Amino acid sequence: MKINILTLFPEMFSGFKSESIIGKALEKNLLEINIVNIREFCYDKHKQADDMPFGGGAGMVMKPEPLFRALETVKGKVIYTTPQGVRFNQKLAIELAQEEEITIIAGHYEGIDERVVESKVDLEVSIGDFVLTGGELPAMMMADCIARLVPGVIKKESYENDSFFNGLLDYPHYTRPAEYEGMKVPEVLLSGHHKNIETWRLKESLKRTYLRRRDLLVGRELSKEEKKLLAEIKRELGK
Numbered sequence: 001m002k003i004n005i006l007t008l009f010p011e012m013f014s015g016f017k018s019e020s021i022i023g024k025a026l027e028k029n030l031l032e033i034n035i036v037n038i039r040e041f042c043y044d045k046h047k048q049a050d051d052m053p054f055g056g057g058a059g060m061v062m063k064p065e066p067l068f069r070a071l072e073t074v075k076g077k078v079i080y081t082t083p084q085g086v087r088f089n090q091k092l093a094i095e096l097a098q099e100e101e102i103t104i105i106a107g108h109y110e111g112i113d114e115r116v117v118e119s120k121v122d123l124e125v126s127i128g129d130f131v132l133t134g135g136e137l138p139a140m141m142m143a144d145c146i147a148r149l150v151p152g153v154i155k156k157e158s159y160e161n162d163s164f165f166n167g168l169l170d171y172p173h174y175t176r177p178a179e180y181e182g183m184k185v186p187e188v189l190l191s192g193h194h195k196n197i198e199t200w201r202l203k204e205s206l207k208r209t210y211l212r213r214r215d216l217l218v219g220r221e222l223s224k225e226e227k228k229l230l231a232e233i234k235r236e237l238g239k
């Protein structure tokens with residue numbers, strides 16, 4: 001899979017591409033992330049990538065020509081990260097991860113010229129309702145989420161155990177030391193009793209989801225064991 005990201009700030013992506021899981025996946029050529037510097041497609045003397053808005057008002061708008069030129073050099077579904085977009089989620093990430101190539105445009109200033117959106121953008125996507133300085137971090141976040149779904153990028157077992165893989169919030173995590181400043185790790189996790197540990201983790205995931213994100217449980221098929229555990233949780237919570 002190849003993810004192109006069109007941006008005026010390519011340096012924002014160097015850490016993303018060099019570090020940790022994404023860095024290793026790129027080294028292993030499991031996928032390709034191609035950062036396209038929009039500024040390279042500004043052919044005027046001053047390399048002007050943005051200009052004042054028609055109709056007046058504050059801020060600048062990203063010019064159409066450099067974007068059209070940059071889009072000529074890439075393929076695949078064109079996504080524009082914008083507050084006006086559909087909400088990004090794991091389901092959309094899974095769909096996009098099936099594509100051979102996708103291109104993400106990161107807006108900046110007041111956004112991109114609408115003629116680019118109308119004629120070239122296939123999908124406008126938002127990561128949430130808050131004000132940002134640019135669409136670069138949303139583009140990076142989407143690329144991260146999609147890239148980890150590419151086979152081989154993360155170990156199969158951790159992918160399978162992804163609590164979100166079963167649609168629940170994560171259970172609490174602990175590591176050494178077994179006691180720190182008087183705070184102990186739950187005994188069951190030190191017992192080496194794998195079935196009990198698995199049950200404890202599922203119950204903790206269900207409890208957290210029930211308490212913090214009950215919406216995730218709506219419409220979610222509960223297994224027999226999950227139903228039993230959820231009943232226990234409700235009893236214990238006195239609800």
Ligand SMILES: CC(C)(C)c1cccc(C(=O)NCC2(NC(=O)c3cccc4nocc34)CCCCC2)c1
Nearest residue numbers: 081082083108110126127129130131132134135138
């Ligand atoms: C009602 C709401 C959401 C608060 C809102 C309403 C109006 C404007 C903004 C805003 O932030 N404008 C700035 C701008 N944001 C984003 O790119 C952006 C923001 C949030 C989630 C995103 N997902 O992808 C891209 C996203 C970056 C500079 C280029 C213009 C867009 C926000």
